[in-house]
Amino acid sequence: MKTGVSPELQHEIEQFLYYESSLLDDGKFDEWLTLLTADLHYFVPVRETLENTELGVRGTNDVALMNDQKESLELRVARLKTGLAHAETPRSRTRHNISNVMIEEQSGTYAVRCNIQVSVSRLEKTEFNFYGYRLDTLRRTEQGLKVSQRKVVLDQTLLPRAISIFF
Amino acid sequence: MKTGVSPELQHEIEQFLYYESSLLDDGKFDEWLTLLTADLHYFVPVRETLENTELGVRGTNDVALMNDQKESLELRVARLKTGLAHAETPRSRTRHNISNVMIEEQSGTYAVRCNIQVSVSRLEKTEFNFYGYRLDTLRRTEQGLKVSQRKVVLDQTLLPRAISIFF
C-alpha cells in the first residue's frame, strides 16, 4: 500500500475537489474553468467488454466520449451559455459525489484518484447515474490548486443517456 | 475558493455528521433529537423546473415538503414510536451517505454543506434513492455540537415515494 500524503494535504485537496464539483452542481461553469490549467487534458474514454483486458478501457486514439483541451471545454461552456443548448436548457440537476480520494505526490504535482457517482435528474422525471473513477493531476499555481489532467473512467459500457454534463 | 477550516475541525464535524446519520439509520430517533437545538429550523423545499431560476428551489413561504421546528420533529418521532405509523412499521431500511463536506466558520457557528444520497429499501422489494445536498448550521453547545438549521435540497422534482424518513 502506498503511504499517501499528510492529513493536511489530504484535507486541502479534498476540499478543492469538493469545491470544484460544487461549482458544477451549482452551474457556475465560468468559475469552474478557472480551476483548470491552460494545458489541461480532459479525457473520458469509451468502455467495452473486451477479451485480454479485464477493464476494457479504450485509449485516447480510440473512439472517445470526451477528449478535450482547455479551449474546447471553454467552447462547451460557451455553448451552455447561449441559452440554446437545449439538452441543458432547462439545466439538469446534477450531484457529484466524490469518495475514496487517494493522493500521491509526484515532483510538485498531485496524482489524485477518486470514485465518482454523478446522479442526474432532469425535467419531470428522468433520473440516472454515472458511476466510475477519476484520475486527476493537480498542480499548485499562483492562483492555488488547478486540475491539469483528468481521466474519467465510467463503469458503464451502455450509458444511461447522452452526456450533457461535466464530470 | 473558500479556505475552509482546519483538518481537526473538519474531522470533528464530519464525525458529528456521520454519527448523527448513523442514529437515523439505526432507528435511534430519540438520541437523534438530542443533537438538534431547541430553536431548530428544518426545511425541505419543493424543487421544480422553472424559468428564470436554473435551480428551481422553492422557498419557505411556498409549498414545502417539510418545514419543521424542533417540536414538530418531536411529534414526527413520537408518531414513529406509536407502532401505528404504518409507512414505517415495519421500518424502512435507510442508508445516509454523506459526502463532499464543506465547512465555513461564521462567528461561532459552522455553515456546513454536504451532498447526500439516501438509499431506502422497504419490505420485500421497493428500493429507491433521494439525491441532493444539505446546508446545515451547527452550533457548539454545552452538550457538544448540535444542528440549529438544516435545509435539504433534493434534486428530484418527482420524488420516488412519499417521504417517511428524515434527511
Add this chain to the structure above:
Amino acid sequence: MKTGVSPELQHEIEQFLYYESSLLDDGKFDEWLTLLTADLHYFVPVRETLENTELGVRGTNDVALMNDQKESLELRVARLKTGLAHAETPRSRTRHNISNVMIEEQSGTYAVRCNIQVSVSRLEKTEFNFYGYRLDTLRRTEQGLKVSQRKVVLDQTLLPRAISIFF
C-alpha cells in the same frame, strides 16, 4: 456521541479502506488477500423484514450469504482465476464507494463502521447497486493494517442479483 480517534489515525484508516477497495475494483484479488489476517472472519448476513427486530439482520448460525474464513476467501479468489468462473468472466465492473467512516480504538484494534454503496455493471447492460454498512475490525500487523473481521450488512432483503463480488 463517541469521540472517535485522531485526525491522523482517521486519515490512515480511511486511506487503508480506500486502497483496499481499489484493489477489488481493479481486480487485484491476490493483493487484496494480503490485507486480510489469517484468522479473518468475513460475514454477510441475510436481511429480512421481521417482527420484534427492526433491523432484521440474521445471525451467523442462520442462513448466511457469506460466512467465510481466510481459506475460503482464498478459494473464492482461486476460482475467479481459473478463467472458468463464468459469472465473473468477463469481469463485472464494480465501484466500492465508502463513506461515513467512524472509528473506535479498542485495545490495539480498530472497530470501523462505514457505509458502502457498491455499484456493479456487467456485460452490455446490467447495472445494479448493493447498499449497506460494514463493521470491520482492523489490526496493526508487521505488514501494516489488516482486516481481521468484516460484517457486511446489506440493506436489501431482495438482492438485485446473485453475489459474485466481494464487499
Add this chain to the structure above:
Amino acid sequence: MNSQSRSIEDIIRADVTPALGLIGRKIFTNPEIYRAELDRVFTKNWLFLGHESQLESPGDFFTNYMGEDPVIVTRGKDNNIHGFLNSCLHRGMKVCRLDAGNARAFTCIYHGWTYDNAGNLASVPHEDRIYPNKLDRQKWSLVKIPKLQSYGGFIFGCWDEHCVSLEDYLGDLKFYLDIFIERALGGLQAVSGRQRYECDANWKIPADNFAGDDYHVPWTHGSYMKLGVVSDQYIDLPCKTVAFPYGHGIGDISPGGGVYEADLAIAEQMGPEVVEYIKASQARLQKKLSAVQAKIYAFGHGNIFPNLSLNDFSALWPVGLYWWHPKGPENMEVWQMILIDKGAPEAVNQMALAKFTHVQSAAGAFGQDDSENFEQVTQATRGVIAQQSSFNYQIGLGSVIDDELQRQLPGEVGPRISEHCQRNFYQYWKDCMLRGDQLP
C-alpha cells in the same frame, strides 16, 4: 379454450356490481382496461387543471397532465385562460418543458415553429418557401382543449366537445365546494409550488378513498389519533358522506356544526386577530350562502371524478388538492398543491402551511400512511387467485338516512361510515367504460 376469451367490457359488466357492493379486482391491474380508461374516462370527463390564481398576469402558464397527455394552461395576452396539448403540431415535440413560468410564445426547439400563448401557430421558419401548397396555420395550431371552464377559480378542461357544462357536471357538489370558495375573505390563492411523488398504485384506489372513506381514518391514521392530533372521537362525530351524479363523493361533512366552534377555540389561543378572522369567515358564509352551509363551515374531503381529490378541514387549514395522475395500471404520480385565503392573517396562513407539511404533504403523516395502503392494496391484488375475489364495498348497503337531513343536504347523503360514495364512483366509472363514446 381460448386464452383471451373475455372482452374487457364483459369483465366490467360482470365484475363491477356496485349495487351489490362488489367490485372485481381486475379493473385495478388489467393493462387493456387501463388503456381504455385513458380514453373513455379521461378524455370524456372534466379534469381539474389548476387554479386561476396560478395565472395572475398575461403570459403566465403552468403545465400539467390530462390522463397521460401533457398540456399547457396559460393566461393569454387577451387575459383569457387557454389550454392546449403540449405537443408541436409539426412533428410532436413538447413545446414547453417547464413546470410553470411566463411566456409570450412557445418556440419549439426542434424546428422553430412558434405558437403564441393562446396556442395559435404564429410563425413557421421559412414558411413561404417550403410549402408550395401553403400551410393553413390555423389548422396546425396547438390542439386546443375544446372545453375549458372555471368554477370558483378552479379551472377544468374536457376533451369532449359534447360534454355537459362544468356547472352541470359538478351539480349539487357546488353546494359544498362553495363553502371553502366563499369562506375565503380575500379569495383563494394558490401557494407557489407543486409536490410530486411516485406511488405504485392504481389511480382509482386513492380516488375512491377520498370519495368517502371516513372508515379508514382511525386505523390507517391511528398514530395521529393515539397522539391526539386527530380526535379519538373522530369516527363517532355526527358527520355524513355524500355522493353525487358523475361519480363525485365527499366525506367528513358536519351538518350539525362543530368545526367552526373548534376553530374558534384554537383561534382564542392564537389571539384576537385570529378570532376576528374566524368570526368574519363564519359571518361571510352566513351572508353569501345558506345557514346550512355556514353550519357545515368546512368541506372535509372528497373526490371530483375522476382523479381530483380535495380536503378542507377548516379555516385554519389550507385547501389541499391532489391529482392521482395515471401512469400505467399499477402506477401513478401524486401531484399536490394547496390554496390559502388571501385575506387570512399571516399567522393563520403560516399555521396552514405548517399543518400541510405535517399531515397532507408528501412528507405528511396522512400522505405516508395512505401511500402504504394504496401500494400494498395494488400489490396484493395482482395475482390470479386474488383476482377471483372482489373488493367489498357493502358498508351502508341498506342503511336509511334521516329524511330531514336528506332534505337539507343536496346529494345522496349517507352515514359517517359508508361505502356508498365509492359505489357511486364505480357505478359512474362503469357507465363511462361501457357507454364509451356516448359519454358523459
Add this chain to the structure above:
Amino acid sequence: MNSQSRSIEDIIRADVTPALGLIGRKIFTNPEIYRAELDRVFTKNWLFLGHESQLESPGDFFTNYMGEDPVIVTRGKDNNIHGFLNSCLHRGMKVCRLDAGNARAFTCIYHGWTYDNAGNLASVPHEDRIYPNKLDRQKWSLVKIPKLQSYGGFIFGCWDEHCVSLEDYLGDLKFYLDIFIERALGGLQAVSGRQRYECDANWKIPADNFAGDDYHVPWTHGSYMKLGVVSDQYIDLPCKTVAFPYGHGIGDISPGGGVYEADLAIAEQMGPEVVEYIKASQARLQKKLSAVQAKIYAFGHGNIFPNLSLNDFSALWPVGLYWWHPKGPENMEVWQMILIDKGAPEAVNQMALAKFTHVQSAAGAFGQDDSENFEQVTQATRGVIAQQSSFNYQIGLGSVIDDELQRQLPGEVGPRISEHCQRNFYQYWKDCMLRGDQLP
C-alpha cells in the same frame, strides 16, 4: 394477414414437442403464455410453501408466494397448519407485511379488519352499525388455500380443490425424497432465514436445469472442477437421472453407491463423532427404508413441478431448497432456504452451513454461474430470429436403460447425461397449458 394470428394454444401445440426433443422458444418470453401459466400451472398444481419446522409454536407464521399471489402460512392456535391469501377480503390490503414472525391475529392496517391466525375474520370495527344487511364473517374470511398437505414435513398447497392428493402428486418421487427425510437422525430443521435475489430469466430455465441436467456441471461449474471441489470424474460416475409423472425429475442418483463411502472418508478426517454420525445415518436408512435407498444415500438434485428445486448432496451438506418465483416472462426471484439434521453433530452442521454459502447460496459458486446461464439464455432467446429455432432436448432420445436397474428404481430411469427429465417436465407443462381447467 393478421398480426396476432396464432393463439397461445396453437403455439404450444406446434412448438412444444418433447417427443422430438424440441421445445420452441416463445414459451420463455411470450407475455400471454406467461399470464396463462400463472393460472394453468400455478393454480392447478401443488406448490411448496415451507417446512413444518419453520412453524414450531402456535402463532408462528411465514409469508411466501404461490405464482404471483402472496400467501401466509401459519401454525394456528389449534396447532394445525393453515394457509391463506395475504390480501384483506375487505378492500385487498396485504394483511401481513413481514417475512416471518409470531402473531395471534392479523389486523389490516387499512380499516382494522382482524383475522385470527387461522385466517378467520374475527372482528370488523363497528360491524353492527355499518352493515344493516349483516356481514357474513365466515364468507369474508381470508381466502383459504383449499388443499394444504405435508409430506415429511414439507408443506405444499394447491388452489385446485379437485387436484390429486399430495401423495399421488409426488408418487414415485417419494422413494427418493424419503432418503433425506429419513436419513436425518433428529429430523430435518429449517435454518432461520431465506435468501432472495432477482434473476432476469424465465422460471422454467432453472426448473428444467435442476430437473435432470447433470450435463452442464463440468462446463458451467468448471471452475470448481478445476480446483478439485467437484470431482473431475463427475460426469463419468455411474449416476442416473429419473423422471416422474406430473413433471418431476431428479439427477445425480447413485444406485451403485459411493456417496456414503465418500462421506465416510471425509468423516474420518473430522473425528470419531462424525464417523459415528455417518454410520448411524446409513444404519437408519437401512432400517427405515430399503437397501436400494440406503445405497443411494443422497438425493442429488431435482425439481418438483413446477418451481421447487432441491439438492441433497450427502449427509455432510444441507438440504437446499429453491423457489423460482415467477415475476414476469423474463424475470424471477430466487428464494432459497436450507434444512439440516437436528441430530447431527455441531461440526457437521457448521460444515453444512459453510458449504452452503460457498456452493449453493446467492453468493455460492453454483448460484453465481447458474444465474449467468439462466439470464443469458433468456437474453438470447427474445429475438424474432431466435424464436424461429427450438431448444434441443434430444440427449438420450432412443437410449436404452438396463432392465434390472429400471426394476430397482421407481420412476423412469435415464442415463447420467440425458434430457429425458426435461422432456418430461415440458410434456407435463404442455398438458397443463392445453388441458386447462381439467387439471391436474
Add this chain to the structure above:
Amino acid sequence: MNSQSRSIEDIIRADVTPALGLIGRKIFTNPEIYRAELDRVFTKNWLFLGHESQLESPGDFFTNYMGEDPVIVTRGKDNNIHGFLNSCLHRGMKVCRLDAGNARAFTCIYHGWTYDNAGNLASVPHEDRIYPNKLDRQKWSLVKIPKLQSYGGFIFGCWDEHCVSLEDYLGDLKFYLDIFIERALGGLQAVSGRQRYECDANWKIPADNFAGDDYHVPWTHGSYMKLGVVSDQYIDLPCKTVAFPYGHGIGDISPGGGVYEADLAIAEQMGPEVVEYIKASQARLQKKLSAVQAKIYAFGHGNIFPNLSLNDFSALWPVGLYWWHPKGPENMEVWQMILIDKGAPEAVNQMALAKFTHVQSAAGAFGQDDSENFEQVTQATRGVIAQQSSFNYQIGLGSVIDDELQRQLPGEVGPRISEHCQRNFYQYWKDCMLRGDQLP
C-alpha cells in the same frame, strides 16, 4: 363496442399517408406495431453490421444486434466474413458475451458445445454416448445470417434469403456513398471502440431525422450556430436532399460545390501537408468517380433504411455511423462508431477525432440536443389525444426540382428544406408492414 377493434394493419393503412404528408402517431408507441416491425422490417431488410476494417485478422470478431437478435460477425479462419445468431443451438445460451475480440472458436459455457469461428458446430461433449439417434452437427450449427454482403467495406446482413442483392438495395445511393468510400486515400479504417447510450425514443424518430431533416439544424443546433461552429448561412446553402427506393434518404448534398473549397481554406491554416492531402482527395475523386461526385465531395448525412444513419461532413471529419437499435416501442440504444482515412495525415485524423467528440459523440453537441428532441417527441406522443393528430411531413409537397439538377443527380432530388426523404422513409416502412412476407 370492442376494445381492440382495429388491427395494426388497419391503423397503418389509414394513418400512414406519406402522399398527404401525414403520419399518424400510433406507429411510434404501439407495442403490437413494434413487435411486428421487428419481424417485417428488421428481418426483411439489409441491416448494417460493421466495417471490414474491424475484422483484420482471421478470428477477429465483434458482436452486434439485428433488431433485438444478438449476432456475431467474424473473419473466419478461411479469411471470409461470417455472421450468425449469438445463441447456442442446444439450449439458447449466448455463446459470446464480449463486444469484440479474436477467437478460434466459441465455446458455450452452459454445456460446452463448441462452434468454430464460421459458426459451425465443431464439438459436443460426449456426443457419441449421448445421442443414440445421432446428432446432425451441420443442422445444429449456429443460425447463419443467410445473406451477408459488403459494399465498400460496409458489411450488411439480411435474414431473408429471397431479398434483393445489397447492390440493388442500395441502388442509386451508391453514387453518394462512393464519395466518402473512394475519397479516402488509404481506405477507410474503423477507429476502435463503439459508444452506446440509452435514449427513450422510438427508433424511427432519429432515422427519419437523419434521412433528410436539414430543417432542424438552425433551431436544434442553434447553440453552435450562435457560436459560429455551424455557419449561419447553413439553411441558405444551395444544398439538396435526395430520396431513394427502399426508404433511404440523404441531406446536405452540395452539387454546386463549396465543401471542398471550405476544406482547403482550413487546410491552409493547418500547413502544406494538409493542403496536399485535401487536394489529393479531390484529385482522387475526379479520377475514380465523376465530376459531379468530385464537386459534391462529401456525403452530408443520411439514413440507410431502416436504422443506420451516417454523416460525412468533409475530408476533415470522420465518417460517423449510428445504429438506432430498437429496444421497445419507446426505447432505443444509440450505438456509434467512426471511420477515418488510413491515408490521411496524423493531424487530420486527430482533428477528426476531436470534432467527433465535440459534435457527433454521445457527449457532442449534436448528440445531446438531438437526443432531447427524440425523447421529448416520444414523450409528447403517447397520449390518447396526441394520437388523434398526425405528424406533419408536408414540407416540399408540390415543390418542383430543376430538371437539369435531377438529371445530374441520381435519386429523387428535393430542396434543401424538404420532408420528401421522410415521406419516402415512411412509404417504404408502410410497404414493409403491409406486404409482410413478400418483402423486399
